[in-house]
Amino acid sequence: MGDRVMPSRVEPYPRRFTGPKSVWTSLADVTESRLSTTADWAAASRLIRVEEQLTSNEWVPKLWQSDDALVVPVDSERRIPVTVAGDQVRFVKPAGDYDSQRHFLLGRLDGAPRFVTTMDFADAELLTGAGEVARDEVVPASLRDVAANLSDIDRDLAIAAIAITNWHRNEPFCPRCGAASEIFKAGFMRVCPNCHNEYFPRTDPAVIVAIIDPDDRLLLGRQSSWGQRVSVFAGFVETGESAEQAVHREMAEEVGLPLREVRYFGSQPWPFPRSLMLGFVAYAAETEVATGYEISYADWFTRERLDRELEAGTIDIPGRSSIAHRLVTAWRTHSL
Known part of the structure; x- marks a missing residue:
């Protein structure tokens, strides 16, 4: 990753709206407010x-x-x-x-x-x-x-x-x-x-990946500055590599996992400042996770554990406007 800052990893979560009326309820209120569908970018604009x-x-x-x-x-x-x-x-x-x-x-x-x-x-x-x-x-x-x-x-x-x-x-x-x-x-x-x-205007491609293990668990993690928030994993595509190669490299760097299969999920423009998030689903060849200087915590979640911790308010996930939310929701609803 070098010295670049990945926008989706530093601020992947909507900050609370500070207008006269907040458009966000507390994500600790109900699981449904945290795991809900949001429009994708598949249709023509x-x-x-x-x-x-x-x-x-x-x-x-x-x-x-x-x-x-x-x-x-x-x-x-x-x-x-x-x-x-x-x-x-x-x-x-x-x-x-x-x-x-x-x-x-x-x-x-x-x-x-x-x-x-x-x-x-x-x-x-x-x-x-x-x-x-x-x-x-x-x-x-x-x-x-x-x-x-x-x-x-x-x-x-x-x-x-x-x-x-x-x-x-x-x-x-x-x-x-x-x-x-x-x-x-x-x-x-x-x-x-x-x-x-x-x-001309540039777009910087980045990959964002939902990693699933042989037991159909989803890997979620966080940086140390995220508090209780967890997400799927992301990183920039480097010069001279394909998006799929970036998935393999980034996941090896961030959580030490070799992947046996990678497939495309969808994309999302993210103008902070000029990223195009390319979503992937990857299947891990093993389950031992190694965290490092970028990721301070990572663990495998069953659907039951995710529901339980969201309901208890012990974790938080990205907001509905993000492709990270779409990836988590697609896995949660058996839609991947």
Whole structure:
């Protein structure tokens, strides 16, 4: 893993929503709130990307001025505005002239353009697609806190918005010569005016793995900083290796287990800052687990033990917005 920090391992759990009304109940309340299904990313998104038209100097500004255009605001803390219940994203109407260095086109939803920009929410008139709402009905929230409560399309828009604004915030300079670069293609390309290098948003692939032993038990573990929280295991794909090879290497490094079978489960975008989580199910060839500097605790769980400890509140698992939760739930319901 080197010196990189795996976002899903450091903060794989939704932090408590701090708006006027929390969208999270205590996970110690009932097992059902901890082991529930959540939408996956297998179906096509309703957000239509418009790659072939992003280079037009006239088309994108016209979309910005169209009556049905809406903007996803993202603030300096990477939060989005949502309803107090945390189940809908609130949008703003485009204001002023189109600015190619600040306004980025995410795509079209049912033909209507959807943009993103960074702004202070206090500066915007907050809207839904249907009309105005009172300002006290809107609160800023982390995507980690509310993703599980959003509709598929609001979730897709929010993830895309945070991912592209993260890229511009973190990569303002040319990676070749260090000069300040400029934004093109409605936010999806940067060009260096000095060396003319073109570069594009990156996604870092990472694997996340549910390991099952010959007795159909699931391996769960934690880092020392996680408290009572446990999860499946994750790590970045290194240069020059396949995702499957990363599964074998990471699981050997983290828990010392050789694997006899690895199969793909599904994926999830995770824009903190730019990961694509590739989920796998792996079957362990043996059961002796070795923890080390990354993993402080790991143990095999039967379904009965997992239910019992969740009910007692002695362990916690990742929230419903995460692929880690999907993996645990799929194993728990015999769906792997």
